[in-house]
């Protein structure tokens with residue numbers, strides 16, 4: 001039976017966690033801070049829980065240099081929960097902004113009062129929703145596709161503009177990101193928001209940098225799913241309105257989702273439209289547990305938050321703060337790039353044996369997807385069995401696409417990447 005120290009685990013999520021954190025966790029589970037009660041047993045409203053939350057927020061703020069005008073929220077429901085929450089929350093804010101503007105304009109320009117004024121306001125907002133409310137999605141892989149499908153399911157496909165579907169530029173398969181000049185955003189760049197997945201876990205496609213066309217004050221609100229490349233490189237948070245990610249890849253165990261949202265999209269700056277208005281407009285009203293203003297107002301403790309999960313994330317992030325010092329997350333970025341470079345470099349040395357799936361310009365540093373021996377399934381099974389024999393685990397590609405996927409998350413050591421490189425060489429040369 002292998003020991004933990006005998007293996008390197010390349011699973012795509014849940015993913016490896018630093019052993020040092022797990023060792024501390026085993027102690028905390030039994031007896032947190034010497035009080036005779038374990039961390040999963042303490043109240044989420046206790047002083048200890050508040051401290052855990054504050055520490056996790058402080059570590060994340062430090063790592064990513066999160067500006068003061070952003071709020072950090074912890075929710076449940078996974079990355080998929082946020083596919084829905086993004087729609088509920090941002091449509092709610094958009095509608096209320098339009099209602100408030102209509103009220104201002106019509107109060108000044110008409111004599112209508114009371115119910116008559118309300119009706120005029122409603123009719124204008126109703127027209128604007130129909131004609132102008134559009135949500136732009138950049139579909140560059142399986143997860144942004146799912147997010148766009150969820151938006152269509154919730155609000156109706158007529159409101160969802162797929163500004164790019166990269167399969168159309170790549171023979172029906174994901175693996176490229178078409179140039180920005182080929183994207184088809186809502187005319188005038190007038191979408192309520194533009195959504196993209198910064199790193200597509202299944203397809204191994206990562207945005208090399210922030211899209212140029214989404215920069216600037218006139219751009220729509222920008223929403224990014226960073227579930228699988230969260231805290232793996234430097235990010236200019238100020239360019240985003242919302243960043244979210246499930247914890248279970250780079251940050252912690254499955255159970256919490258982290259949302260970084262600009263305060264200008266939360267009350268008091270941006271209230272949500274009233275449920276009655278949304279109902280009259282046939283727009284969706286989200287569950288209260290996905291309502292960012294409610295979660296923000298309650299310091300993420302509206303309902304029972306799994307504090308253990310927050311503690312794990314806090315420990316992982318605090319360790320990164322200590323490890324990388326003044327370099328902050330850029331320090332992790334260097335290591336992530338180094339590990340990815342040696343693996344891709346080796347794959348490229350044996351073009352007759354290995355084929356990297358995505359285009360070179362958009363290769364993910366986190367999920368390295370490749371085929372072995374022309375995608376011959378039997379040979380890929382042999383490749384995986386050989387890897388497993390020497391303790392290289394979790395290399396099977398996603399069931400929807402097959403092949404091999406080496407997930408190179410933060411807890412995969414440089415040593416682990418080097419062992420994989422040696423195996424790739426051994427397999428390729430038959431040595």
Ligand SMILES: Cc1ncc(COP(=O)(O)O)c(C=O)c1O
Nearest residue numbers: 078079080081143201227228246
């Ligand atoms: C990029 C990305 N977004 C969203 C999700 C969905 O996350 P969850 O399973 O937590 O709902 C995943 C899951 O792997 C993912 O990789």
